[in-house]
Structure formats: structure tokens, C-alpha cells
Amino acid sequence: MNHWRRLVMQNGIIMALLMVSLPAFWLVVMIIAPQLMMIDYSFWHEDNLQLASWEKAISEKDEQMVDLEARLAEQQPGGTSAGDPALEDQYQQLAAEVSQLESQADQPPEVYSLKNYSYLAGNRLHRSIFLKTIWSSLLVTVIALVICYPVSFYLAQIAPRRQAAVLFIGLIIPYWINEILRTFAWLMLLSYNGFINMFLDSVGLITEPIEFLDGNAGVLIGMTYAYVLFMVFPTYNLLRTLDRNQIEAARDLGAGWLRIHLRIAIPHAKPGLAVGAITTFMLAAGSYAVPAILGGPNSLWFTQIIYSWFFDGGNWNQGAAYAFMLLAICLLFVTVMARITGVDFKDLTKRF
């Protein structure tokens, strides 16, 4: 209540309402509700056996009704007065039963089970694609770390201010173009008849073009490129706050550059690197466009399978289970990363 009053005092009632309601809307409507729905979806499936038995019962009853109609028609060729009331009743009852069954079959029963998950565990192809997706995302994260740290350090600590600004613009501008176009640019570079092969061929380094896009190489390159900046930003931000005196003090005490990085700069940048690693891993594991464009038939990404469950297979429940598994692994990754690097996320919120 006090917080609310302070918020109103500092920002006015309209801003305060916006500040509270927008995040609340975002949290509840965009995150919590769909996730809960998806989790619910993932735990049930339509009972197809029950459905089949109902459909069988409907067709049997339909036949009986046709039969009854025929008998009623025999009794009353003129069809002017009422026939045998017993038959008439029987007919009415059948009709009611059929309509009830039909309405039941329209909404097949939801059976709660772990079937959707056990299906993933039991499907060898899907399982291996799932594991490969996790493994490749880890690989992308590691490659991004290796690229990101020196770049961030250079920008934050070494580059003169003007140069750093120019380099930063150079890094950001490509990201103004959307991910799909950027990925297509990589397709042009990496494809069988692409620029890189053309170049390597023209300088005589290769005689046969290299199949970058056949395996995972294209996907890894494309993804690292697509997401590395999300790691550079938080790392750069933290390295900017590293007091240059600390580096000089370490140097003065005899430390070489490797020790300065290992003992001073990297520990300082660790929360940034961790945030960047988490972001990159999440984005990579959840990427759809990059593997769809740069991946060959041998490098299916788990997201593509989820997509096909939802939109090709029409089985939302199975798709939801798959998506939830991916989310669970990503959350596990965040927790493990935080544990390994000793980053306290509460502490992190204080730093920014």
C-alpha cells in the first residue's frame, strides 16, 4: 500500500496505473495464462477408443432406426393414423440416444495421463532430435561466449570512446534487419554455390565446394551470429563498470594478462556472461527460423517438430508436451548456470 502511494506521488495516478497494469497484463495474459493452458493441454489426450465405440454405437442405432422406420411404414401403408405405440416409443428413444451420443462424440473425453510425455521418451527419432537441440544450443552458447568476451572487453576497456561508438553501431545495425533476412544472408554465403565457396574456389583453396548446410555447421554459424549480441550487451555493460585501476593494480602486483582476465575481469563480468549465456541458450533452443532456413534434412531442430505437431499433425496436446519439455530443460539450464557460476539473481537485480 505504501509502495502504491509512493508510486502515485512520484508519477501521478495515470502513470502509476499504467506502470502497474501493463506489467500485470503482460505477466498474466501473455505469460501465466497461456503457459498454464499449455501445461494442462500437455497432460491430456482425446480418448480415441471411447470415441470409436461411440461411433460404432451410433451407426448400430442408426441401422436399428432405419429398420424401425421400415416396420412402421409396413404397418401403416396409408400413414394417416398412429401406428403401434410401442414401436413408436422405441423409435423416439433411439433417436434421443443417437443425438446424445453424437453430442458426446463432438466433444471427445479428455483423459489425463503422461502419455504425451512417454510418447516423446519412446520415440527414438524425436528423442535424439531433442537431445541434439539441447547439445547444439549449448555449443552455440559456448561459441558465443568465446566470441563475446574478447569483443566486449575490447569495447568496454580498450577501444577509445569514439572508436567504441563506431564499433557499436557496426554491431547493432545488422540487427535492425530482421532475423529471417539475416539468416537468408547466411544462406547466400554458405550455400553450395554461395559466396564463401566461390571465394575459396577462386583463390584455389578448394576444388569441390564445401557442404556447409548439409550438417549442423550452417545452423551453428547462423545461430551464433543471430544471438551473440544478446550476450555482448550484458557483458559489455558489466565490463564498462570494471574500474581500470583494478586492472592496473593487478598488473602492478605482477599479474600477466591471462591472470588479470581470469582473476579480475571475468569474475567481474560473470553475471553479465551468465545472463548472456542464458539468453543465448534460450533463444537457440527455441529458434525456428534459423534451422528452418539453414538446416538440411539432417539437422532438424526440436522446435520444428513442435511446430509440426501443432500445425501439421493437429495434435495440440502432443505439441504442448513437447514444448513444455523444452521449457523445462531451459529452466533447468538457467538454474544450473546460476549454480555453477555462483550468480545470485537477487544480487543481479541490484547491479542493474
Added chain:
Amino acid sequence: MPARNVELVHISKTYGSLTAVDDLNMSIGEKGFYSFLGPSGCGKTTLLRIIAGFVEPTAGKVLIGGKDMAGIPPNQRPTAMIFQNLALFPLMRVWENVAFAFEVRGVTKQRRRILADDLLNRVSLEGVGDKFPHELSGGQRQRVAIARALAVEPDVLLLDEPLSALDLKLRQRMISELRSIQKQTEVTFIYITHDQGEALAMSDQVAVMNAGQIQQIGSPQEIYNQPQTAFVATFVGENNYFRGTIKNVSDNQVVLATPAGDLKGYFGSSEMSQGDEAWLFVRPERCTLGTMENPENSFEAPIVQLDFDGPSQICSLQVEGASIQVIYPQGMHSYHVGDRVQVSFRTKDALIIPPGKTAHD
């Protein structure tokens, strides 16, 4: 015993069109406490960083123990630096901070801990080894920084205004502690400060710097009592000064014609002749108020302000063309603002120096 003297030979450092250090020469002896005193931007920090090896001089050379330091990186010089903000490593425990130099040299962890605790004892910081720097008080952090620097067993310890962040009481205590650490370790201390109180209290020798040049080198007493330039006279301590023309020179005693009348004094380091423009400096605590029998120098002036300063009273008077301050013990006089009083001082307390840049310019 390693030689611990530092020779600065024609050192210059320019940044573009800006000259930070301007053809500076100085010889710093062994086992002493040396201070560079000057206003911010006078080039003293640049000079310290040149000695440490973080900055290459544009011209000139640094000799430490007779050895030319050109091209020798900071970690291979027999110096250690204490930074203005101390630059303790915040993510390491105190003992790890102190033991960093041992870690670099590959000393085992067990031994490092022993050596670190030993150093911490030397700066009277027992039992804080396992804390983090942010858990310590300002004074304790200060001592950790000293212990960390002493770990490399430097011949010369360079201190870049490390006391500036401390409050007055703590600063006074640290001044005497630094002094005793210097005596005890026999390391040459080179101390940079803009605070004349620190410089005068701690140093064996003080070099007053302005605009990249050394104005005067001397003991604190010399600096205070016999300033050689107008800058030193006005930067170190408070000083009253009268502008005038030399009327008469005899036996070193000089008569200066000033707007406040003829005043007598002695030449400082540079002698001038009749007709030259000169300034007469006299310290506020050397002036007396009130009517005196046969004063050597005196004039009358109205009091414009009285300031309470604890043990003493600061009295400001308006003299033609100058503002004069007189300091006297609390309760000695009971003047009021507006009173016209006689100000007098002894000829031996008045110093006559050529005009120049003052610290207030």
C-alpha cells in the same frame, strides 16, 4: 640493501596540446617520505604514473636505484602503487587481496595465507583476512591496500592521494600510521596530495608542483616558512600579501611602498633591486592586532568579518587593495565587525618575493 632512490631527469609528458609534466627534474633520496603537493591538474598524478610505469613519458627518463626504467613494465619495476580509490579486488577476500602478489608468483595456497596474515599483522589488521573488502571500514581498507602493496616488497611505494576519501579524524590517524609504516619498512614513500596538511605532517621532503613544474622542494618547515614563489606562498597555508614597489634595499632588509604604507621585510631566495615590483607576504598568525609600542610595521584597517574557528578567531580586515586576515587565540580580543584596529607584524616575519602566479589565480 637495494638502492631506493628515484631520479627524475627532464621528464615531460604531453597529451596533444596539453602539457601535464613540463621538463621536470628531481632527485628523491632513500628511506624517506616524499610528497608531491599541488592543486588538481598540476600533473602530480601523471608524474606518479610515470614513475610507476603506467604512463610513458614523452621525454626524459626515470631512474630507480640508478637503473633506467624506460620500457620496463609496472610489474617489473621495484615500485608498488596505492591507488586513489585503493582498487582493492572486491570479489576476493581480504587475505586473497593481500596475497595476490604471492599468487602471481606461484606460492602455494597454504603459504600464501600465512604470508598474507603476516602482512595484515604488520598493518595491525588481525583477524579480518576472511572478510570481503566491502565489509571493512575506510581505515581498514586503507591498510589492506598498504599490506597488498607491501607484498611485492617494493623499494618505492607510490601513493596516489589514498586518504582523500576518509573523514578528518580518520585521516589524521592514518597520517601518523603511514608515517610509522614508512619508518618501520624503510621503503621510500612517494606521496601525491593536494592537501597541504597531509603533506606537511607526513613528509621529510615536499615538492610543491604547479602546471607540470616543481615550484619548490624542501622540508615542510622550509616550504612553510621560506616559500620561494608567490604560488608556494599562497598555496601552502594562508598568507597575506601586499603588492608594491621596492623603495629601498639595505642589508637584506627591504622597504616596500604599498597602498597600506611603507612595509619592511626580507628577501626570500631571489634578490631584487630598487624600483622593482615585489610582493610582501606575512602569515595571519604572525600579525597582531591592537596598539603596540614602536611597531616595526603597522597600518590601520577596519574589521569586515570575524570567523570562529575553534581554538582561534579569524579576523578579516579591509586594507586598500588587499584583504588581510589575522589569526589570534580565542578570547584574546573582543572586537566587533566595523572596529578600526591597528595591525602590526615584525620585519623578520615578512618575506619579499617577486610577483607571480598565486594559487588563487
